[in-house]
Each structure stands twice: as structure tokens, then as C-alpha cells.
Amino acid sequence: MTLQLDDLRVRRLGECRYDSPLSEMLTTKQTSPHYVAEGDRVLLEDTVSMLAGHDLPPEQVPSFEAAGPRRKVYFDPSSVTAGILTCGGLCPGLNNVIRGLVQELAVHYKVKRIVGFRNGLRGLTAEYRDDTVELTPEHVRDIHNAGGTILGSSRGNQDPDEMVDSLVEHGIDVLFVIGGDGGMRAATCLSKAIEARGLDIAVLGVPKTIDNDLPFTDQSFGFQSAFASAMDFISSVSVEAAASPNGVGLVKLMGRHSGFIAAYAALAANGADIVLIPEIPFALDGPDGLLAYVEHHVREKGFVVIVLAEGAGQDLLDEPGLPGRDGLGTDASGNVKLGRIDDLLKQRITDHLTAVGLAPTMRYIDPSYSIRSVVANAYDSVYCLRLAHAAAHAAMAGRTEIAVARWRRRFVHVPLSLMTSRRNRVDPDGDLWMSVLETTCQPAEFGVPRERRRTPAGFC
Numbered sequence: 001m002t003l004q005l006d007d008l009r010v011r012r013l014g015e016c017r018y019d020s021p022l023s024e025m026l027t028t029k030q031t032s033p034h035y036v037a038e039g040d041r042v043l044l045e046d047t048v049s050m051l052a053g054h055d056l057p058p059e060q061v062p063s064f065e066a067a068g069p070r071r072k073v074y075f076d077p078s079s080v081t082a083g084i085l086t087c088g089g090l091c092p093g094l095n096n097v098i099r100g101l102v103q104e105l106a107v108h109y110k111v112k113r114i115v116g117f118r119n120g121l122r123g124l125t126a127e128y129r130d131d132t133v134e135l136t137p138e139h140v141r142d143i144h145n146a147g148g149t150i151l152g153s154s155r156g157n158q159d160p161d162e163m164v165d166s167l168v169e170h171g172i173d174v175l176f177v178i179g180g181d182g183g184m185r186a187a188t189c190l191s192k193a194i195e196a197r198g199l200d201i202a203v204l205g206v207p208k209t210i211d212n213d214l215p216f217t218d219q220s221f222g223f224q225s226a227f228a229s230a231m232d233f234i235s236s237v238s239v240e241a242a243a244s245p246n247g248v249g250l251v252k253l254m255g256r257h258s259g260f261i262a263a264y265a266a267l268a269a270n271g272a273d274i275v276l277i278p279e280i281p282f283a284l285d286g287p288d289g290l291l292a293y294v295e296h297h298v299r300e301k302g303f304v305v306i307v308l309a310e311g312a313g314q315d316l317l318d319e320p321g322l323p324g325r326d327g328l329g330t331d332a333s334g335n336v337k338l339g340r341i342d343d344l345l346k347q348r349i350t351d352h353l354t355a356v357g358l359a360p361t362m363r364y365i366d367p368s369y370s371i372r373s374v375v376a377n378a379y380d381s382v383y384c385l386r387l388a389h390a391a392a393h394a395a396m397a398g399r400t401e402i403a404v405a406r407w408r409r410r411f412v413h414v415p416l417s418l419m420t421s422r423r424n425r426v427d428p429d430g431d432l433w434m435s436v437l438e439t440t441c442q443p444a445e446f447g448v449p450r451e452r453r454r455t456p457a458g459f460c
């Protein structure tokens with residue numbers, strides 16, 4: 001899919017007619033390496049060859065609207081009621097985003113009221129719509145010191161019209177949905193339902209995912225805290241494996257469709273011998289297969305450390321007698337439930353090494369929930385705060401059906417339709433995976449038959 005400038009345009013509720021409380025601060029601002037002035041845009045692509053490929057004048061090259069405060073805003077701040085909810089899986093930094101939104105809206109824009117809806121989109125159903133939290137700067141002052149979300153979260157589908165009724169009942173003018181790909185889809189549906197009823201409510205997405213699988217965002221918030229935490233588990237398993245006869249250290253990490261956590265945590269720990277991710281199929285058997293490589297490694301080095309993303313090798317579970325991925329159904333939000341590739345690997349590695357006289361000591365850790373429930377680190381705390389500021393500014397300026405994101409280190413507005421148009425995945429031909437191969441020294445592929453080979457990744 002080739003993106004055009006028009007695909008990146010942002011929907012606005014109307015003309016900005018009110019002076020922003022931040023307008024004075026903006027009078028002398030100009031674009032610089034550290035600031036994008038109102039009206040300037042951020043390029044989608046950043047290489048000379050990509051730009052040259054368009055053969056377009058600069059103003060027609062695909063670009064994002066820059067985030068940030070505007071001199072004029074759409075809503076009269078003092079009459080605004082804002083709503084906030086968090087949905088989907090947990091992620092470090094959710095409380096930091098909530099806190100940042102509440103502070104920016106209350107302190108600078110002096111909005112009338114901020115309502116927190118509990119337990120994700122379920123909080124917008126008729127049954128739960130009155131179970132809300134009044135969010136004030138005092139209430140959120142210390143929440144960034146805890147992981148999780150003070151608002152709670154959930155999975156599961158809700159009726160868009162019922163959710164719009166809840167927004168109307170609470171007099172919500174701007175709603176912030178802090179969620180992953182599912183949350184961004186839900187926000188899109190909600191936006192469409194609002195538009196169909198001719199209502200003046202802005203819907204803003206703040207993308208969250210520890211899988212880092214949302215597109216058009218350099219790295220999602222909380223991701224760094226999560227992989228830093230995962231790094232410690234890889235280090236522990238490495239110590240255990242190295243100290244055990246024929247030690248096999250296996251760490252399973254989240255990553256349903258994208259192996260970013262596995263790749264970054266392995267690079268950070270710098271002690272993994274093998275990294276397995278969903279993007280790169282692998283074979284177990286045969287001279288070039290994973291089992292032969294594990295055996296070779298244990299013989300040569302005495303132990304082996306494997307970092308496994310939960311979505312890796314799912315096709316291996318389709319073999320007869322195994323819990324095939326299609327038979328497991330979906331969770332309440334429609335996400336495919338994965339087969340237990342970790343169980344299959346533990347069994348097959350143990351059987352293989354035992355058969356060749358290297359009976360292993362298996363050291364296995366699954367730190368999935370531990371790494372996503374940690375408190376945001378210093379870097380993510382700053383990132384969350386700045387995303388929250390960008391989201392508050394966008395909402396007050398009447399932008400709707402967009403997410404705020406950081407793209408090539410600039411904060412931008414991304415139409416929600418684009419946020420859910422593709423999945424961010426590790427590019428097997430990209431420099432991240434090259435670094436993994438350089439660090440682990442594992443082969444580029446473990447004997448994969450032609451028909452199961454990966455398809456080349458493309459950029460938008």
C-alpha cells in the first residue's frame with residue numbers, strides 16, 4: 001500500500017475560534033531541529049531515495065500533521081468535560097498517561113470536569129456507565145508510582161451506540177482511549193457512531209502496546225520498561241543454564257504477532273544464543289533445524305539460552321496430534337488464542353538432547369505478566385507525559401479520530417484508520433534483526449521448507 005498525503009489528513013470538528021491558554025508561549029515559535037511549528041508537517045519517510053521516489057513537490061509529499069499546542073482551540077476550555085479510559089492488556093506507563101492528561105487538561109486548559117470510565121470500554125456500557133471516577137490533579141498526583149492502571153481495563157466487545165449514549169449522558173466533549181490495536185479499532189467505531197449522530201465529541205487515541213505492534217510510532221510507550229524487565233529474566237536464565245549440566249535456558253516472552261520484545265530484550269541482555277520470533281518461521285528437524293543447532297551449541301559451549309516470543313513457530317502446532325492454532329478460538333476481544341509453543345519446544349529439545357546422550361537441565365521462565373505490570377522507567381515516564389500533552393492539545397484543537405504518536409522523534413497526529421491498517425512487525429530484512437543475528441550468531445533461518453518461507457516485509 002502506497003500512502004498519499006490525503007491518507008494522512010486529520011479530521012477536525014470545526015474551526016478553532018477560542019484563544020488557547022498557551023497561545024502566548026507560541027507567538028515566537030518556529031520550526032527548528034527541536035520543534036515543529038503549527039502548520040508545518042512531519043515527513044512520513046526519511047531517506048533521500050524514498051523522497052526522490054515520489055517525484056513530488058515538498059508540500060505534496062506524504063507527511064503527518066505535527067502535534068502540539070495551537071494558538072486557537074476549538075472547544076471553550078472552561079466548558080469542556082473530558083473522559084478517559086484504558087483498555088486491553090496492561091502496559092507500563094498507563095497511569096503516567098492518565099496523570100499527564102489530567103494535569104494538562106485541569107491545570108493549563110482548566111477544563112470543567114474529567115471523568116474516568118472504569119474497566120475499559122465496558123465502562124461505557126449501560127450497565128457500568130455510572131460507575132465512574134472523578135479525576136482531579138490531587139487524585140492522580142501519585143499514580144505514576146504504580147504499574148497497571150487506576151481505571152482498570154478489560155477485553156470484550158461493546159455496542160457503539162450504547163457507548164455513545166454513555167458519552168452523551170455524561171456530557172463528554174472529548175474522549176481519550178488509551179488502548180492497543182483493538183482499542184484503536186473501538187475508538188474508530190465510536191467516532192463513526194458519534195459522527196453518524198451529528199454529535200460534537202472528539203475521540204483521541206493514545207496507542208499502548210508492549211508488543212510494539214502498532215504502526216507509525218517509533219516505539220510504543222512502556223515498551224522500553226517492559227523489555228528492560230525481560231532482560232533481567234534472560235540474565236537469570238543464562239546464569240542458571242551456564243551452571244547446569246547441558247543447561248537449556250528458555251525464556252518465553254509476550255509477542256503475539258511481533259517479536260520486538262524478544263529481539264530487544266535479547267539484545268539488551270546480550271546473552272541469548274537463539275531468538276525465535278513470529279516473523280521468522282523455523283523448522284525443528286533436519287540437519288539445519290533448530291534441534292540440531294541446539295545440540296551443536298550444547299556440545300560446544302555446554303549450555304544454550306533461547307529467547308522465545310509466544311507467537312513464534314505457531315505453524316509447528318498444526319501438525320497432527322498437536323493443539324493447532326486454529327482450534328483454540330479467540331479471546332473476548334477477538335484476538336486469536338495461541339498454542340503453547342514453549343511446551344512443544346521444552347519437550348522436543350529434552351527428547352532430542354536425551355536421545356543424543358546430552359540429557360539437559362531445563363531452566364524455563366515465563367515472565368509475561370511480570371514485565372508488563374512494572375512501573376514505567378524514567379524514559380517511558382517522560383514519553384508518556386509528552387504523549388499525554390500532545391493528546392490534550394489535539395483534543396482541545398478539535399482533532400478527532402486520530403491517535404497521537406512519535407514518529408521519527410517528532411510528535412504527530414495519525415488518523416485512526418492508519419493506526420489499524422497494518423501491524424508493526426520485525427522486518428527480517430531490517431537492521432534490528434540483523435543486529436540480533438550479529439549478536440546471537442544464530443543462522444538466518446533454521447531449515448525452513450520452501451512453502452513455509454516468510455514473505456518479504458514492505459514499508460507501508
Ligand SMILES: Nc1ncnc2c1ncn2[C@@H]1O[C@H](COP(=O)(O)OP(=O)(O)O)[C@@H](O)[C@H]1O
Binds near residue numbers: 089122183185333
Ligand atoms: N474491530 C473492533 N471493533 C470494535 N471494538 C473492538 C475491535 N477490536 C477490539 N475492540 C475492542 O477494543 C477493546 C480492546 O481490545 P483488545 O484487543 O482487548 O486490546 P488492545 O486494545 O490492547 O488491542 C476491547 O474491549 C475490544 O472489544
Ligand SMILES: O=P(O)(O)OC[C@H]1O[C@](O)(COP(=O)(O)O)[C@@H](O)[C@@H]1O
Binds near residue numbers: 090180211255
Ligand atoms: O492474557 P491477556 O491479558 O489476554 O494478555 C496477553 C496478550 O497481551 C499482549 O501483551 C498484547 O496485548 P494488547 O494488544 O492488549 O496490548 C500479548 O502479547 C499477549 O498475548
Ligand SMILES: [Mg+2]
Binds near residue numbers: 088180181182335
Ligand atoms: Mg491488541
